[in-house]
Amino acid sequence: MFAEERLEKIIRLLNDRGKVVVKELSEIFEVTEDCIRKDLKTLEKDGLIKRTYGGAVLNRQSAANSNIVNRRSLNIEAKRTIAEKAFEIIMPNETIFLDISTTNILIAEKLAGGNKRVTVVTNMIDVINAFSKSDHVKVIGTGGVYYKELDGFVGSTAIETISRYKVDKAFIGSVGVNIFDKSVTTFDIEDGNTKRAIISAGKSVYLVMESKKFYMDGVYKFADLFDIDAVIVDTDPEEQILKELEKADVEII
Template identity: 30%
Template sequence: MFATERRNVILEILQEKKRITVKDLSKMLEVSEATLRSDLSSMENQGLLTRTHGGAVLDSPINSEHTFSERKKKNRQSKVIIAKEAVKLINEKDCILLDASTTALEIARILKEENMQLTVLTNGISAAIELRDNPSITVILLGGMLRNGSMALEGEFGLNILNQIHVDTMFTSARGFTTEEGLTDFSVFEVELKKNLVKRVEKVIAIIDHSKIGDNSIASFAKLDDIDIFVSENEVDEDLQQSLEQHQVQFILAD
């Protein structure tokens, strides 16, 4: 089991049990306690859990830097710049999917003022609220579980609707992006939802600000081969540019 897979399992266990000891984890995963202590330390640095004597507890989302209210304040100007560029990729009568990210929320805020006929699917409660008063836009909220401190509906409850609707484009952000892992996130439930969404849409557009490039979260939901267009507000380095070209990913610089 790779480290990212193992940490994903640890997070799933914590989501269920809320606390766990290193000794119990070692028995369950058949991994050394030293390796697990290293895993837990790394996950604590990412804000996913809190280390305790002999184990770990799941962080309360309300106190976490990962809450929606905290995330939407971070790098907002970068997200607005990216959103303005992303909106240029939307055509009249498109059916688009916005994830529950704060960057996708900025796209919703722009679309709110546009006179464009669209169908918008989203698992983001805030994005749906922004768009609800625009009579030209049909908003479909994907159902799911609402976690404390989150504005995202998570899980696979809303996937059936995608069997009835053709989605042109998915706009998605992430907690991290690397060439090896692609787009990564820390919520097990959101990762599973996004994996399914990526498979069911025509085109995937990654909307990633500079702070997330080179960072890696708990689990991947889209590899480079799954991405069609990559939008960021900063130039990327030569190595990343080459990787994007090799995988036929179009890079768009938002400015």
Template identity: 40%
Template sequence: MFRGERRAKILDLLDQYGRVEVDDLASRFGVGMDSIRKDLQALAKEGKCNRVYGGATRIGEKDEPPSPQPARSATQSAVPQMPSVPLSAEDAGRLAVAKRAYLEIHDGDSIFLDISRTNTFLADLIARGDKQVIVTTNMIEVLQKLSNLKHVTALGTGGYLNVQLNGFVGDTTISMLEPLLFSKAFIGASGVNLDLAAVTCNNIDSGSVKERVIHNASYKFLLADARKFQVKGLFRFASLKDFSAVVTDSKDPAVLDSLRRMGIPTYRALPL
């Protein structure tokens, strides 16, 4: 991406959310934070944004002073509130990833949610939100969460029901998916092997469905909580470079640097 294109996209994000952060932009565009700082300085000099500590705000937007209650950013407020219930560390990571993924969904999208624990959280957010979308899924739990909602058209793939996975897989499912096109697909994984740039799962039939969906989607988002970078699944169903972006809560510099070196846009998960 050329510098001018990146700056135009930064302005789009400012217009949408009111504020942007240097580290989030660096991860999103796969460049260093110094490059983003120069972008923001140039845009501020042109009178297109306000430069503030850690990022920039939209013209006319005030940078709020610190307060005892942590202020919610415009980005966070765009995400539906979830009930405050105790979560395991793993599920907290999945929810954080799902919240960031939700921001990539817009009215009119036709999306696919595959068999993934993270996608059950994303389905909860879609159900609680008001975005008018079509959701196709091969996961029973996701289908149950999104059925009978006015703002969601929920479609199940059908096919062979794998009780252990709680979803549809196999040749029939793939045949049903073949003619369907999606604007966005949100894909889970059992593990991510950074050395091989391999995205893996533990069920070959599920992996075949994921592979078909990736082929049929315009934008593909890999949902990978931090734990996934420490796990290697049995079957490789995609390369990291097959994805438009990785959504993760990982704070490991080695992981983030590896993704950046590969040129994979990385969207950092929202804090809970």
């Protein structure tokens, strides 16, 4: 087996398992442990993994913090795929929550262009604006302290309003999910606390995010995977991620 092929297979094992051990890799590939250590050193130099005592783990990325305006233009096709899936599971006459998320703007646009009579509760200005010409959608804004960078309302006043609602489905954005420690993260503490209130308000809670975010982390944990009912993604993640989601009783859509 060529070294390049072995490196590729090590990455696949890491995607499946989350971590690898030098001794086990040596047995799998029938090479010396020193050879495996050199392989891991090469992968670490390329920024793909982080070596640990006796093995290695995937090098998770820290999600880049940017305001909503900048994020709206990123990964548009992936977000449209997610929005289509979300639109399909929203039933007529339901009350839903769309939180601060660029994907949720696209869900709002789908609802505005459709004919499903629904009630939308939201703390995001661009979601409210999406329904400016839609007579079939009732829109409720939370109010609260406006954060320009987030294009929405977060904090204690918004949370107090949210706590009075019980919605059929809550659609929540996230900058990262770590299936191994079960954390769901965002950038901002006030945004995170508001998202936690939205989770409490939802009879069913859906994360809307691109599959690549299973390999990213934000700086503030606002939920555990066990708080989530389903994750709506653009493409199916790796097999190990699917297994961990199943263990946490989280559906993938």
